[in-house]
Amino acid sequence: MNIERINDNTIKLFLTNHDIESRGYDSNTVWLNPTKSDQLFMEVLQEADERDYLEAEGLMWAYVRSLDGGVEIVVTRSDAMKEIEKMFSTMFEDSNDLDDMMNSLVDGTEEAPFDFEDNVESTDAFYDAALTYTCKDIDDIVPLAHRLIAENIKASLYTLDNDYYVVIEVDELVPNEIANIDAKVSEYISKSTVTTHYLEEYGKVIMKDNCFDTIVAYFA
Secondary structure (H helix, E strand, O other): EEEEEOOOOOEEEEEHHHHHOOOOOOOHHHOOOHHHHHHHHHHHHHHHHOOOOOOOOOOOOEEEEEEHHHHHHHEEEEHHHHHHHHHOOOOOOOOOHHHHHHHHHOOOOOOOOOOOOOOOOOOOOOOOOOOEEEEOHHHHHHHHHHHHHOOOOOOOEEEEEOOOEEEEEEOOOOOHHHHHHHHOOOOOEEEOOOOHHHHHHHHHHOOOEEEEHHHHHHHH
8 A cells, every 4th residue: 555645634545456455355346335445444544544644533534536456545634624625736737626626525515526437436536525423223323412402413314234324514614613523423423434425325314414303302
């Protein structure tokens, strides 16, 4: 695995298909399996931490795109949106493309406004303006819902492969608010790298946008 430090808060990882398979994963299907993709992402992030490229703690943003023979993952700490804009400015020669990308982040658009090679099917470029968490039992979410209901957070509940996923929209929040919410939610359920796009396509939505209010109403 090749690791490149872009700045103090951002690194770029490149994994060849051989790298992925040498870790015991199928390079053709790993990105279609939320559990295995979570495991792989945490493994490479931990390796980057051990090699002193980026401390693997706190709230992170991840951007993934398919390349010939592998995948590229850009990981950045989310304590400043300006850092993300600076990062993407190096990836686009056309300023209009950059403007489209940044607008999509602000609007909460989940898919990047550009395409990659048609023959690459294992993963798509994406950016999620949302935080995703997972748990095995809905009872784990009940105390969290009671704690956060007063904050009027836009959150949805999905189910996929017998797991529950809470998706919290953060596109209208500033970094400090995002970090505060992440810290509270992480006390109850685990962070997940499964994207909203994947959950909408392969999962089942149980409660849309107001799951905390609904849970409190039914699980008083």
